[in-house]
Amino acid sequence: MSFTKREDSSQTVDSCLLDASPDMTIYSAASNLAEIKTYYSEFNHFELNLSAVEEIDSTGIQLLLALQQSATKDGKQVVLNGISAPVSEVMDVLNIKSHFDWVKSE
Amino acid sequence: MSDETDYLAEGRQIFAEESTELLEQSESILLKLEDEPDSDELINDLFRAIHTIKGSAGIFGFDDVVSFTHVAESVMGRLRDKEISLDENLGSLLLDSRDQISKLVTHVLANAEEPIADSLRKSGDELLKQLQLYLDGDAPEPSIAVAVGNETDDISASSSGSEAVSNDYWHISVRFNRNVLANGMDPLSFFRYLNTVGDFISMTTLTADLPSLGDINPEESYLGFEMDLNTAASKEAIADVFEFVVEDCQLHILPPRSKLDDYTLLIDALPEENMAIGEILVASGALTKDELLEALEYQGDNTVTETVEDGENMPVEITTKPQLGSVLVDKGMADSRIVDAAVNKQEKVKEAKIVEQQSVRVNAEKLGDLINLVGELVISSAHTELKAKQTEQPELLETAEHLTRLVEEIRDATLSLRMVQIGDTFNRFKRVVRDISKDLGKKIDLQISGGDTELDKTVVEKISDPLMHLIRNSLDHGIEKPDVRTANGKSETATVKLEAYHDSGSIVIEISDDGAGLDPDILVAKAIENEILSANQQLTLPEIHRLIFAPGFSTAKEVTSISGRGVGMDVVNKNIDALRGQITVNSELGVGTSFTIRLPLTLAIIDGFQVLVGQSSYVIPLDLVEECIELDEQQAKKGEYVDLRGEVMPYLHLSEIFKDDDSSNTSMKREGHRNNIVVVQYAGQKTGLVVDELLGEYQTVIKPLGKVFQNLKGISGATILGSGEVAMIIDVPALVGRVVKNGIDGVDARQLN
Numbered sequence: 060m061s062f063t064k065r066e067d068s069s070q071t072v073d074s075c076l077l078d079a080s081p082d083m084t085i086y087s088a089a090s091n092l093a094e095i096k097t098y099y100s101e102f103n104h105f106e107l108n109l110s111a112v113e114e115i116d117s118t119g120i121q122l123l124l125a126l127q128q129s130a131t132k133d134g135k136q137v138v139l140n141g142i143s144a145p146v147s148e149v150m151d152v153l154n155i156k157s158h159f160d161w162v163k164s165e
Numbered sequence: 166m167s168d169e170t171d172y173l174a175e176g177r178q179i180f181a182e183e184s185t186e187l188l189e190q191s192e193s194i195l196l197k198l199e200d201e202p203d204s205d206e207l208i209n210d211l212f213r214a215i216h217t218i219k220g221s222a223g224i225f226g227f228d229d230v231v232s233f234t235h236v237a238e239s240v241m242g243r244l245r246d247k248e249i250s251l252d253e254n255l256g257s258l259l260l261d262s263r264d265q266i267s268k269l270v271t272h273v274l275a276n277a278e279e280p281i282a283d284s285l286r287k288s289g290d291e292l293l294k295q296l297q298l299y300l301d302g303d304a305p306e307p308s309i310a311v312a313v314g315n316e317t318d319d320i321s322a323s324s325s326g327s328e329a330v331s332n333d334y335w336h337i338s339v340r341f342n343r344n345v346l347a348n349g350m351d352p353l354s355f356f357r358y359l360n361t362v363g364d365f366i367s368m369t370t371l372t373a374d375l376p377s378l379g380d381i382n383p384e385e386s387y388l389g390f391e392m393d394l395n396t397a398a399s400k401e402a403i404a405d406v407f408e409f410v411v412e413d414c415q416l417h418i419l420p421p422r423s424k425l426d427d428y429t430l431l432i433d434a435l436p437e438e439n440m441a442i443g444e445i446l447v448a449s450g451a452l453t454k455d456e457l458l459e460a461l462e463y464q465g466d467n468t469v470t471e472t473v474e475d476g477e478n479m480p481v482e483i484t485t486k487p488q489l490g491s492v493l494v495d496k497g498m499a500d501s502r503i504v505d506a507a508v509n510k511q512e513k514v515k516e517a518k519i520v521e522q523q524s525v526r527v528n529a530e531k532l533g534d535l536i537n538l539v540g541e542l543v544i545s546s547a548h549t550e551l552k553a554k555q556t557e558q559p560e561l562l563e564t565a566e567h568l569t570r571l572v573e574e575i576r577d578a579t580l581s582l583r584m585v586q587i588g589d590t591f592n593r594f595k596r597v598v599r600d601i602s603k604d605l606g607k608k609i610d611l612q613i614s615g616g617d618t619e620l621d622k623t624v625v626e627k628i629s630d631p632l633m634h635l636i637r638n639s640l641d642h643g644i645e646k647p648d649v650r651t652a653n654g655k656s657e658t659a660t661v662k663l664e665a666y667h668d669s670g671s672i673v674i675e676i677s678d679d680g681a682g683l684d685p686d687i688l689v690a691k692a693i694e695n696e697i698l699s700a701n702q703q704l705t706l707p708e709i710h711r712l713i714f715a716p717g718f719s720t721a722k723e724v725t726s727i728s729g730r731g732v733g734m735d736v737v738n739k740n741i742d743a744l745r746g747q748i749t750v751n752s753e754l755g756v757g758t759s760f761t762i763r764l765p766l767t768l769a770i771i772d773g774f775q776v777l778v779g780q781s782s783y784v785i786p787l788d789l790v791e792e793c794i795e796l797d798e799q800q801a802k803k804g805e806y807v808d809l810r811g812e813v814m815p816y817l818h819l820s821e822i823f824k825d826d827d828s829s830n831t832s833m834k835r836e837g838h839r840n841n842i843v844v845v846q847y848a849g850q851k852t853g854l855v856v857d858e859l860l861g862e863y864q865t866v867i868k869p870l871g872k873v874f875q876n877l878k879g880i881s882g883a884t885i886l887g888s889g890e891v892a893m894i895i896d897v898p899a900l901v902g903r904v905v906k907n908g909i910d911g912v913d914a915r916q917l918n
Contacts (some may be wrong), residue, residue: 071865085346085351085383085384088383088384088385089384091383092378092381092383094377094380099378113343114322116346116351116352116353116777117346117352117353117388118346118383118384119387120382121375121381121383121386121387121388122381124372124377125375125376125377125381125387126378128372128375128377129377129378129379132377137267141359151366152353152356152357152360153353153356153368153370153388153390154365154368154369154370155370156370159450159529162491
């Protein structure tokens, strides 16, 4: 499974915490999208944990951007919570960290 | 996903071929630079070659290659800008660096996943340390002045007057096509690589095209990118970064301080709405707000002023559209700019590069198939012509002849596809000679001539190893040390000559040196010691020289790292034999040695001369045929010689050699029948072949003989005639060799039998 919903008692009915799989490249792009779409229709608040991502390419980044954009349009909320070094590197190259909302570090 | 992997594999294959080619090129440039260290052209070529390797390696993410090559390239850059000068040390260092790059490339191609070996890394670090010495110093980074001045002028030549913008950096704007990801390219890799060319001042990822989650195809590319780059690289160098996707993207590169007009064009050319782009340009510092306003006013867009004030960095709505007319004009100007840039590029790119771009890479297997098919075509066309002759219809005959002529042309053209110049192979030896002479402490000058002589690629590939052996032998055993040479009254610097030329249907390669020559006494003594020869055998000088081709024969007193193990020369001989070639050796003690290799031009199809002996057809390679004369019966009775215009020429009866009893010339009695001699020449020796009938020229597709017949003497292959009959191809070199070897005695002895 590409995105896994974390079953956590602290979550509200409306929100879900998703753990991304290590592979966010074109090879898993289709399944990643399918997963996200499933959850997208169910919830309004998403927290994405990308700390396990080992590989990410343009497709992975596009997916995140598309999710963020759709959410903004549909009045939903997406926040990123933790990113791995590869994701951070890619985001720095493309200078897109400011496109996302981030969980404030406590 | 196998399509993507295939695509990648193909790309890697291209990278492998291209980098090998470029590495060879840079090696020969470096060697040439030793002679003319001030040649700007050579240094430029070198820089370009190494740069291209770095570029392609960057695309494939071969970081080890990129990081090392980058440093080497920087040193070359300084060389190009005359900040440092080329001395012997630097030359050697760059040669070693080239070798290092070569090893790195080989490594990443073989096993990209594994880290490079410690020894390789160590040698790399060592080289880097030395290279760094040439990079340190107060001089600025390579080529800043060059890049900026030229590019700005070229680009804006077609624009109307307009002042330059204040942006000091390159502005690059790229939109990838939807299918770029499916083609196995990741935009990210280009940016990572671009990051090694220069520093990103700004980077904006455009998401305006990105569909909603519901509509997105996850394997297509939707993102656009605007960036500003601080680099000393040229526009070409930046464009080269995107070389692999040039067909899959829209790329705009604006040099620092471009004219405002160019930005206007850019804004219009980009698919996004003008104002959005404009604001991105302002936000990223490419344009100031005033410059943007001015740029947009040029296209007569009056709604600009209101939207500029919005301040958001990513407006989504489309507010204005440029008028159709202005779009067309701008499009037109954009086109002319592209044309200008192309012309400009053509002028800059050196001839060699143009040749490279004009050529098409074809799989060798496909070429082989084509040549086989052409072979079949030749046979069928001969068959057709034969049948046409039988019908005796003039129109059909005419068509058939036309067809034959065309097939002949196709045959020549096809075979020439496989012809390559031997020069590349020769040039490889320059390095070998240079390195070995340094190791051995000898001074050697390698002279190459006839590098443009063409021969079949398969032959070239197979001749390279034997040549290497011969040259190493010559360097190691042949050439004396400088002090010995001066003591013997020779010049201190020895000469090794490598020469290629065409000679009656063969290509001849000569390797000669002015070294010590072969000592016949030592050769004989050694041969007796190795039990190749018995003590009481008497040999002629050429026979003694040929001893060096005997297996296990080595006269070297000591085994060096270069040669002397006694496995070289017999392997050389075998390899050349396998190519249907011959090697001869000529040597004079104290003066020098020369090896002469004769090879057939091609291995597949030849022009043949068809003759009849008895009931059987034979084919003599036409290139070897000198002339045809009549056999004078009176003269013939005196012995197996004829007087060819005052020259004594031995001849052979083919009927006797092939024991054909049907032949009329066995008895030489048939009344009124004229016997013909076909005069053939091989390696300077003329020989006559007596045949019953001359049938004329015939295109011959050489078919190898089966294993059973491979040891037949005097036959080199077979071919299929138009009638479907099989004709033997006569092995002229073997027959000529037989005449030379036997002399009169041999021929007489045979007659007695």
